[in-house]
Structure formats: C-alpha cells, structure tokens
Amino acid sequence: MSTATSIPDAKIEADSNVPIIRITRDFHATPEQLMRAHTDPELFAQWIGPSNLSTKIDYWDARSGGSWRFINIRDEDEYAFRGCFHEIGENKIVQTFTWEGDPEGVSLETITFERIDDTTTRLVAQSLVDSFEGRDAWLSSGMETGVNEGYAKLDEVLSNGIA
Amino acid sequence: MNDQLSQAFAALSDPTRRDILARLAIGDATVNELAEPFDVTVQNISKHIKVLEEAGLVSRTRDAQRRPVHFEAEVFDLMTKWIERYRQQAEARYQRLDAVLAHMQDTSNDNPITKRRSS
Numbered sequence: 513m514s515t516a517t518s519i520p521d522a523k524i525e526a527d528s529n530v531p532i533i534r535i536t537r538d539f540h541a542t543p544e545q546l547m548r549a550h551t552d553p554e555l556f557a558q559w560i561g562p563s564n565l566s567t568k569i570d571y572w573d574a575r576s577g578g579s580w581r582f583i584n585i586r587d588e589d590e591y592a593f594r595g596c597f598h599e600i601g602e603n604k605i606v607q608t609f610t611w612e613g614d615p616e617g618v619s620l621e622t623i624t625f626e627r628i629d630d631t632t633t634r635l636v637a638q639s640l641v642d643s644f645e646g647r648d649a650w651l652s653s654g655m656e657t658g659v660n661e662g663y664a665k666l667d668e669v670l671s672n673g674i675a
Numbered sequence: 676m677n678d679q680l681s682q683a684f685a686a687l688s689d690p691t692r693r694d695i696l697a698r699l700a701i702g703d704a705t706v707n708e709l710a711e712p713f714d715v716t717v718q719n720i721s722k723h724i725k726v727l728e729e730a731g732l733v734s735r736t737r738d739a740q741r742r743p744v745h746f747e748a749e750v751f752d753l754m755t756k757w758i759e760r761y762r763q764q765a766e767a768r769y770q771r772l773d774a775v776l777a778h779m780q781d782t783s784n785d786n787p788i789t790k791r792r793s794s
Contacts (some may be wrong), residue, residue, distance in 0.1 A: 522766040524758065535762075537769050541776040549775050560763070560772035635769075 519524050519634065521596075534638045543603040543625035543633050550605055550623065557582065565591070580607075595621075609639070617641065683750055688732035691715070692723050699733060699746035709744065 518538050525534040539546060543615040549555045553572040561584045574597055582593035595608040595618075603625040608617050619639045621649035626634045690713045695709055698740055710720040724744055725731040735742050 522762055522769055524762045535765050537766075539769070539773065539776060541780070545776055545779055548779065549772055555775055555779070558775045559768060563767065563771065596755070 518628075518632065531641045531643060532638060534635065534636060536636050538628065539630050540631055541633055543627050546625040546633055547603065547605075547637060551600065553580075565589075572596075573597070574600060640645050682730040682731055683754055686726050686732055687754075689723065689726075690721075692727055695720070695723055695727065695753075696732060696746060700748075701745060703743040703745050705741050705743050 519536050520538055521536055522537045523537045524598040525536065542647045543548075549559065551574040553574070554567040556572075557567040560582070564592075564652050565584040565586045568583045568585060570583055570592070572578075574580070576597060576599045578597045578600075579594065580597060581592065584591040584593075594608065594612060595610055597605065597607050598620075599606040605621075605623045607621050607623075608618050609621050619641045621637060621639050623635065626636070628634050687696075691713065694713075698704060698709060698712075704721055706717060706724060709724070710717045713720060724733065724735075727744075728735065732747055733743045734747055736745070
C-alpha cells in the first residue's frame with residue numbers, strides 16, 4: 513500500500529549496495545498524463561532540459577524497442593543525450609540514458625507512475641549505472657542524470673549519531 | 676569532479692566505513708575504540724580508516740601517542756552540496772513538468788481530474 517505521506521518536493525534515496533539513485537515525487541496529475549508528458553516529444557522537450565538551455569528533439573520513437581535522442585542547446589554549447597525505450601508499459605517506462613560526452617556510461621532508468629488518489633500520482637525514477645566510478649562520472653557531469661549511493665544513508669546515520 | 680570528492684563517494688560505498696564515520700561525527704576516537712563495536716579485527720578497521728583517510732574524510736594526528744582519528748566535516752559538507760545540487764536540479768525539472776501537466780489539464784477534453792469519468 514502507498515504511504516499517506518505526500519512527497520511534494522523531489523526526494524532522493526540511495527542504495528548502499530548497488531549504484532542506484534531513486535527520485536520520488538508526487539504530481540497533481542493522473543498516471544496517464546505523466547506517461548504522455550514522458551513519451552510525447554513535444555511535451556517532453558518542454559520540461560526535461562535545464563531552464564537556461566533549450567531542448568531540441570533529434571529523433572523519438574516512443575515504443576518498446578524504439579530509440580530517442582535530444583540535444584540541450586545554449587548558444588554554442590550543445591549537450592546530446594540518447595538511449596532506447598526498452599519497454600513502454602502501461603504506467604511504467606524502462607529506458608537507457610547516455611550523455612554522448614561519455615558514451616560508454618549508460619544508466620538504466622525505470623520510471624513508474626503510481627496512482628495515490630484521484631488527484632495525485634507518485635513518480636519514482638530509478639537510475640542504475642554499471643559501476644560506482646560511473647556513478648561519480650554522472651554526478652560530476654552536472655547534467656540531467658547522476659547517481660549517488662550510500663550518501664543519503666550516511667547522512668541519516670550521522671544525524672542520528674549527533675542527535 | 677575532483678579526485679578527492681570522487682574518492683570520498685567511493686569510500687562511502689562500504690557500510691562499515693559509514694558506521695565508523697557515524698561514530699567519529701560524535702568525537703575523535705582511536706582505532707581500538709572504533710573496532711570495539713564491530714565483529715572484526717583491529718587490522719580490518721585500520722584498513723577502512725586508511726581508505727577514509729585517503730579520501731580526506733578523516734585525518735590522524737601525527738604526533739599524538741594515541742593517534743586518534745578525526746572526522747573531516749569539510750569534505751563531507753562538500754559532498755552534501757553535490758547531492759543537494761543534484762536534488763535541486765531534479766526538483767527544478769519536475770516543477771517544469773508540473774507546469775506542462777497543468778497546461779495539459781487545461782486543454783484536455785477528457786481530464787479525469789476536474790471532470791470525472793462516468794463509471
């Protein structure tokens with residue numbers, strides 16, 4: 513069962529054993545609307561990139577086995593990202609994500625949309641990279657994805673220890 | 676990312692090292708004191724301390740007889756900034772998604788939020 517606690521601000525969780533980062537956030541929308549905002553290229557381009565960069569969709573084939581590529585542009589600077597839609601489920605997307613500046617660093621992303629009530633849907637976006645070194649590269653890139661592990665847990669442990 | 680920060684993240688991948696840091700956040704401790712709560716050898720704890728030391732997360736006084744281990748809060752704070760910056764990026768992105776969703780609801784004919792589906 514879903515917890516009753518709402519998560520209006522993005523929450524980060526880290527797994528201590530595998531290089532995973534999990535972001536959870538609630539939206540005032542239905543799972544279907546969130547699916548559309550993630551799979552319709554025009555809608556996706558409106559929100560994915562940093563606000564100071566524009567997003568141009570290069571190609572976009574939002575079906576299981578399809579692929580995608582978009583470019584974040586600011587003046588002369590271009591940052592390209594690409595990946596495959598491995599599986600487009602009913603309320604779930606499984607895809608790969610690569611920043612072309614580090615093409616061998618691939619993260620596997622699983623995004624689920626869970627209906628909490630009539631007006632609220634919880635998004636859980638989990639990213640898995642192939643190594644802790646890869647995670648550091650994602651994190652240091654300052655780009656749209658990255659992972660951290662252990663840290664969130666440590667923060668909790670430390671605050672408990674001090675308290 | 677600088678090497679130290681990268682090493683710090685790598686050092687934190689181990690649960691024993693996280694427990695050691697949690698203990699050190701309360702105050703300095705010797706390797707023997709740190710080893711007490713664990714079911715492992717002092718040598719094993721020493722290895723963990725070495726990893727934490729190389730990552731800049733702890734330091735050890737050279738001249739003191741006991742050589743207590745000291746938690747370096749500065750490096751930890753730097754890591755906190757990194758993860759918080761990442762979280763803020765995600766939150767900013769999802770606030771843009773909020774706006775897109777709100778617009779979708781305004782323009783949608785079959786909006787199940789403001790207009791219930793007949794069941």
